[in-house]
Amino acid sequence: MTDTVERSSRQPEQISHVVVRFAGDSGDGMQLTGDRFTSVSALFGNDLSTFPDYPAEIRAPAGTVNGVSSFQVHISDHDITTPGDSPNVLVAMNAAALKADIHRLEQNGLLIVNSDAFEARDLEKADYTSNPLTDGSLSNYRVVEVPMTTLTQAAAEPLGVKPRDAERSKNFFALGMVSWLYSRPIEPTIAWIEGRFKDLVKEANLAAFKAGYNFGETSELFDHPYMVPPSDTSPGEYTNITGNTALAWGLVAAGQLSKLPVFLGSYPITPASDILHELSKHKNFGVRTLQAEDEIAAAGMALGAAFAGHLGVTTTSGPGVALKSETTSLAVSLELPFVLVDIQRGGPSTGLPTKTEAADLNIAMYGRHGEAPLPIVAAYSPANCFDAAIEAARIALKYRTPVILLSDGYLANGSEPWKIPDPATLPDISVPFATAKNHVNEDGTEEYWPYLRDPETLARPWAIPGTPGLMHRVGGIEKEDGRGDISYTPANHTKMVHLRADKIAGIAKDIPEAKVMGDADADVVLLGWGSTWAAIDAAVQRTRRAGTKVGWIHLTHLNPLPPNLGDLLRSFRHVLVPELNMGQLCRIVRAEFLVDAKPVTKVQGLPFSSAELEAAIQEVLK
Amino acid sequence: MSDVIVPLTQKKDWMSDQEVRWCPGCGDYGILQAVQTLMPDLGVAPENTVFISGIGCSSRFPYYMNTYGMHSIHGRAPAIATGVAVARPDLDVWVITGDGDALSIGGNHLIHALRRNVNLTILLFNNRIYGLTKGQYSPTSEEGKVTKSTPMGSIDHPFNPLAVALGAEASFVARTHDLDRKHMMNVFRAAHDHQGASFVEIYQNCNVFNDAAFDGVTGKHHRAEMMIDLVHGEPIRFGPEKEHGVMMGSDGQLRIVDVIEAGVDNLLVHDAHREDPGLAFALARLSHDDHSPTPFGIFRDVHRPDYGSQVAAQVMQAGEKKGPGSLGDLLRSNGTWTIG
Numbered sequence: 020m021t022d023t024v025e026r027s028s029r030q031p032e033q034i035s036h037v038v039v040r041f042a043g044d045s046g047d048g049m050q051l052t053g054d055r056f057t058s059v060s061a062l063f064g065n066d067l068s069t070f071p072d073y074p075a076e077i078r079a080p081a082g083t084v085n086g087v088s089s090f091q092v093h094i095s096d097h098d099i100t101t102p103g104d105s106p107n108v109l110v111a112m113n114a115a116a117l118k119a120d121i122h123r124l125e126q127n128g129l130l131i132v133n134s135d136a137f138e139a140r141d142l143e144k145a146d147y148t149s150n151p152l153t154d155g156s157l158s159n160y161r162v163v164e165v166p167m168t169t170l171t172q173a174a175a176e177p178l179g180v181k182p183r184d185a186e187r188s189k190n191f192f193a194l195g196m197v198s199w200l201y202s203r204p205i206e207p208t209i210a211w212i213e214g215r216f217k218d219l220v221k222e223a224n225l226a227a228f229k230a231g232y233n234f235g236e237t238s239e240l241f242d243h244p245y246m247v248p249p250s251d252t253s254p255g256e257y258t259n260i261t262g263n264t265a266l267a268w269g270l271v272a273a274g275q276l277s278k279l280p281v282f283l284g285s286y287p288i289t290p291a292s293d294i295l296h297e298l299s300k301h302k303n304f305g306v307r308t309l310q311a312e313d314e315i316a317a318a319g320m321a322l323g324a325a326f327a328g329h330l331g332v333t334t335t336s337g338p339g340v341a342l343k344s345e346t347t348s349l350a351v352s353l354e355l356p357f358v359l360v361d362i363q364r365g366g367p368s369t370g371l372p373t374k375t376e377a378a379d380l381n382i383a384m385y386g387r388h389g390e391a392p393l394p395i396v397a398a399y400s401p402a403n404c405f406d407a408a409i410e411a412a413r414i415a416l417k418y419r420t421p422v423i424l425l426s427d428g429y430l431a432n433g434s435e436p437w438k439i440p441d442p443a444t445l446p447d448i449s450v451p452f453a454t455a456k457n458h459v460n461e462d463g464t465e466e467y468w469p470y471l472r473d474p475e476t477l478a479r480p481w482a483i484p485g486t487p488g489l490m491h492r493v494g495g496i497e498k499e500d501g502r503g504d505i506s507y508t509p510a511n512h513t514k515m516v517h518l519r520a521d522k523i524a525g526i527a528k529d530i531p532e533a534k535v536m537g538d539a540d541a542d543v544v545l546l547g548w549g550s551t552w553a554a555i556d557a558a559v560q561r562t563r564r565a566g567t568k569v570g571w572i573h574l575t576h577l578n579p580l581p582p583n584l585g586d587l588l589r590s591f592r593h594v595l596v597p598e599l600n601m602g603q604l605c606r607i608v609r610a611e612f613l614v615d616a617k618p619v620t621k622v623q624g625l626p627f628s629s630a631e632l633e634a635a636i637q638e639v640l641k
Numbered sequence: 642m643s644d645v646i647v648p649l650t651q652k653k654d655w656m657s658d659q660e661v662r663w664c665p666g667c668g669d670y671g672i673l674q675a676v677q678t679l680m681p682d683l684g685v686a687p688e689n690t691v692f693i694s695g696i697g698c699s700s701r702f703p704y705y706m707n708t709y710g711m712h713s714i715h716g717r718a719p720a721i722a723t724g725v726a727v728a729r730p731d732l733d734v735w736v737i738t739g740d741g742d743a744l745s746i747g748g749n750h751l752i753h754a755l756r757r758n759v760n761l762t763i764l765l766f767n768n769r770i771y772g773l774t775k776g777q778y779s780p781t782s783e784e785g786k787v788t789k790s791t792p793m794g795s796i797d798h799p800f801n802p803l804a805v806a807l808g809a810e811a812s813f814v815a816r817t818h819d820l821d822r823k824h825m826m827n828v829f830r831a832a833h834d835h836q837g838a839s840f841v842e843i844y845q846n847c848n849v850f851n852d853a854a855f856d857g858v859t860g861k862h863h864r865a866e867m868m869i870d871l872v873h874g875e876p877i878r879f880g881p882e883k884e885h886g887v888m889m890g891s892d893g894q895l896r897i898v899d900v901i902e903a904g905v906d907n908l909l910v911h912d913a914h915r916e917d918p919g920l921a922f923a924l925a926r927l928s929h930d931d932h933s934p935t936p937f938g939i940f941r942d943v944h945r946p947d948y949g950s951q952v953a954a955q956v957m958q959a960g961e962k963k964g965p966g967s968l969g970d971l972l973r974s975n976g977t978w979t980i981g
Contacts, residue, residue: 058976064978119794280728282724319723323724345714349714440972484732
């Protein structure tokens, strides 16, 4: 066979969008395949949204349903926010992948299967009692059977690659085939393979990719290719970004914008570890990262660094938030800036470490001992994690308080195109350190009072070690307001509890007002937070296109809440609160505003589909 | 001595205006005196000095020092101090902790701060009891000890703090006691001057809940017989007439011997700078109770790069290699495309 790539002779059919899901065994490289398809589509100019979906086990038993790893990508010629409810195309690399994901494929959707992986043994491992390729159970789909393993081995054989090794390149065969089917440019993928792999592996992957592309072209299993034109989004320079990368870059930016070195104390935990990895690469920004001995130490180190004048950050997921609770309470008491990032996952306990959930709002709000309120910021999309990180740091620094920044597994690993901001347009979040004594005694002598507050923000001064004359001690014991000495007096404790609460409540004046998107005069409003943004956006669009009015408020700040939120909610007859938990925000707004908000909940480790939310809207309006 | 060093500060410059609130007669007073008296000699400024403590009686210490300080969380002082020291290698960072704080609730942080060799001077006040919570047994309490939480006697086998520190790869390990200010000051000075993590166990008397715990060793009438002063480069001898010595037997076991019988040349010569921690470990375990000869002084003092300096070096290397960070370049580092 030739190693050049034939250009398609058949004209591609133009379509506005497509959702493709690559599914295979954990060892089949499906995340890589999906990622490449995404990158090429991004470079091509499509709008896109991705949803990696993989098991917690590094290698579950091969060929079993538990070991299936999938990557869903939605590419479009217009603005989209979700990775799509149902794929239009499912690529199933083995019987288990078919079993795990076939129910997601739309009716009459295109199903491309690796027919080599449907031997008796494969079917048995996937718990099939009969072969779905022959028993008629797939009659609702357009099935294309391709012996991908055999074809990949044949492509690699002339290079001297053993069949067993060649088999590993079959994901590139699938990528080549789907690249042809959706008229993706092939050069970027070829260049990527050449840069990423070496020697025989590189040659085998290139051969498999080209063979897959040519197979699509020549086999006539597909009538014609499709083409999703570039999207008409606003002009500018774009990059494709995941939530965790955006969050890490946002922290780097926060360091630059505050003119403080970033200090990350972190302990590896899924799905937050990538932030540690990413920040560890950027020491040339003055970023210090320390992989601590445990979650508690990670928080302690960040708090110590904050005391010493750095932007202290700790990153984790749910179980780690619990372990950091005591340190966070100390930070509330010390009134030091400190950002705790929680990439939420399914819980409680280890729960569903690789699946998404947003059930840590309660622990963020209430998960400390004593009266220990703190601000909570929530990111709503992968790219928004960048801005959310800067906002969390801004509040922490300005108000000398720990801030919890909530993201989740869906945002962390999902990606979308991001119009790169001009750094010059980003806010200045720097705050001055105290440099002089701030209190004059009656006898004319001067002192430094560590708890003498700014009357506007109620923040205390931040004097860092190394500053002559401002030596002072802070601690977890209750302090006398102003002077900061230990104080056990009843009146002072009351005053300090109220001051700390008032300081956090006062941040409401310093955050954007809530605004209604969609129809402000609708009967129903959706109140969302976090990653439900994508599904709510799609559901609101669909509902409005169908002629039903619906409003939508999306919160980026969960504590304090925007001051106008109560009035806004009361202006609607129905308030629906979609959440990937059992109704945590819903209970907060009911308690806070006495509105009859209704929860719409989902706890499957999966994001909402827009159809589910559309149905919830229709149901309440019945 | 021809050069007279005039200290930049005096003892009073290191004393805060806070009233010291330990029980009258507590060993902590002596330690505070030793530290405050020593500080002017160290050539550092109060504003560049940070004391971080955990929770417990000893952990009130920072309040009494006119430096930067934090009275933090039970057991977490080594972690918090690591953040301070790594963020700011220019600072002089001390950790004040106790036997419960460092070896029970904070054991993990202590061993990791030691193995990382973070530039900290860690003073562990060991009184073998929980004082602040009014008298429960601690991880250094002896077996059989009757306390409020062990009415039938403790069945917990205790830690040997120095052996724990040596096992955790500590580069500086020493022991002193609260009754000898001069000895404390010498040990603290050496611990301070050591670049990296320094671990000092201080036998400290809790006269309320565990009075005279160390009397059998450090008490006036026992010192001469029971305290073994470790001097680097010298044979290990002790006793009123230096008549006792420490020798290594052919089985590798350290033994207390009569110097005349054994011969001075056969005594173990103390070597604190020895790379291998084996001898320091053996010395740390020479005494198994508070009624037998116990070594004091510097057990181990070896050089190993300290953590904060290495972090700073990596930050500098990254800056030299990649140039100062540019946000604009960072945001474009994963490939971009342009529309319009």
